[in-house]
Amino acid sequence: MKGTFLTLNPKAKIFEELKTQQLKWWTVLREDNELYIEIRKDNYINVYYYGGSVAKIDYANGFVAETHQKYLGDDKPRGKTKKGTDIFKYDQIDLANLNETNIADIKNHIKSDYLRHINDENPAEKWIQGKMIKGNSNYIDSEFQFNQDPEIGKLRIDLIELSGSVLSFVELKGISDSRLRNDSIRNPNTPEIIEQMRKYHLFINKYEMELLDYYKKLIEIKNNLGLTKIVCPKLTLNKTPKLIIANTYTKDTLGRRERIQDIEKLLKNHNIDYKILK
Structure with a gap:
C-alpha cells in the first residue's frame, strides 16, 4: 500500500491530532509567510522554504519531525560511502521548542547550502x-x-x-x-x-x-x-x-x-x- 493513491486518509491520526490540538509549533509553521506545507500520500507532511525541506512531520505515538543535519547547522560528515562521498544524515527537530528564531536559523542554512545562486x-x-x-x-x-x-x-x-x-x-x-x-x-x-x-x-x-x-x-x-x-x-x-x-x-x-x-x-x-x- 505504501506510496499508492490509496494510503492517503483524511482521518489519519496525524491530521486528526493537528486539527484538534492547539499546537504552538504548528501555528508558527502554518502562519510563516515564507513557508508552504504539503500533504503526502503516506500521511505525513513536508514543510518547505523555497524547495528546501524545513521539516518532515510524521506521527508515531506523538508528533515527530526531522530535517537535514546541515539545516540544523551541523556540516560535519558522518562517514563516507565506498566511493568516498561524504555521508550526511537527518536529525530530529524538537517541536516543543520550535519557534520563529529556530525556523529563521533553518532558513538561513537552507539559503547557504541549498539555494545558492538565487541572484544569478x-x-x-x-x-x-x-x-x-x-x-x-x-x-x-x-x-x-x-x-x-x-x-x-x-x-x-x-x-x-x-x-x-x-x-x-x-x-x-x-x-x-x-x-x-x-x-x-x-x-x-x-x-x-x-x-x-x-x-x-x-x-x-x-x-x-x-x-x-x-x-x-x-x-x-x-x-x-x-x-x-x-x-x-x-x-x-x-x-x-x-x-x-x-x-x-x-x-x-x-x-x-x-x-x-x-x-x-x-x-x-x-x-x-x-x-x-x-
Missing part, C-alpha cells in the same frame, strides 16, 4: 518553484511522486494547479536547462523534456480516476488544517500536462534569442502545452 541568471529551479507557489494560491501541491508503475517508471511532477475546478500537472524548467532542446554535440537525441512530457501524459490519462479521488482527499485535508479554503464541488482533470519555462536571462543576446526560438520550435512540433515566463 541561473537560480535553483526549486527557488523559482517556491516563488511561484507563494505567489499563486492555485498551486495546491508540489513535488508529486509516483513510482508504482513499471510501464511509466519513476516520476516527480513539480506543480499541481487547481484553476476553477480543473486540475493540471505542471513541469517547471529554467531557460538554461540543457534538457530543453537538441544539441548536435551534447544532446543529439530527442531532448529529455519531450520524453518527460510524454511520460506525464501517459500517467495522467492512465490514472485519471485515481488522481481525481486523491486530490479530493488532499483538498479535504488541507481545508481541515486551515491551509486552504477551497470550495470545489466537482474536480475535472486536464489530461494534457503543462510546461512552464522560467526565462531568467537578464541580458538579451542573439545566441539567447536563437536558443529560445529553437526551444519553442521543438515544443510546437511535439504539441507541448507550454509557456515561457519572464
Whole structure:
C-alpha cells in the first residue's frame, strides 16, 4: 500500500491530532509567510522554504519531525560511502521548542547550502518553484511522486494547479536547462523534456480516476488544517500536462534569442502545452 493513491486518509491520526490540538509549533509553521506545507500520500507532511525541506512531520505515538543535519547547522560528515562521498544524515527537530528564531536559523542554512545562486541568471529551479507557489494560491501541491508503475517508471511532477475546478500537472524548467532542446554535440537525441512530457501524459490519462479521488482527499485535508479554503464541488482533470519555462536571462543576446526560438520550435512540433515566463 505504501506510496499508492490509496494510503492517503483524511482521518489519519496525524491530521486528526493537528486539527484538534492547539499546537504552538504548528501555528508558527502554518502562519510563516515564507513557508508552504504539503500533504503526502503516506500521511505525513513536508514543510518547505523555497524547495528546501524545513521539516518532515510524521506521527508515531506523538508528533515527530526531522530535517537535514546541515539545516540544523551541523556540516560535519558522518562517514563516507565506498566511493568516498561524504555521508550526511537527518536529525530530529524538537517541536516543543520550535519557534520563529529556530525556523529563521533553518532558513538561513537552507539559503547557504541549498539555494545558492538565487541572484544569478541561473537560480535553483526549486527557488523559482517556491516563488511561484507563494505567489499563486492555485498551486495546491508540489513535488508529486509516483513510482508504482513499471510501464511509466519513476516520476516527480513539480506543480499541481487547481484553476476553477480543473486540475493540471505542471513541469517547471529554467531557460538554461540543457534538457530543453537538441544539441548536435551534447544532446543529439530527442531532448529529455519531450520524453518527460510524454511520460506525464501517459500517467495522467492512465490514472485519471485515481488522481481525481486523491486530490479530493488532499483538498479535504488541507481545508481541515486551515491551509486552504477551497470550495470545489466537482474536480475535472486536464489530461494534457503543462510546461512552464522560467526565462531568467537578464541580458538579451542573439545566441539567447536563437536558443529560445529553437526551444519553442521543438515544443510546437511535439504539441507541448507550454509557456515561457519572464
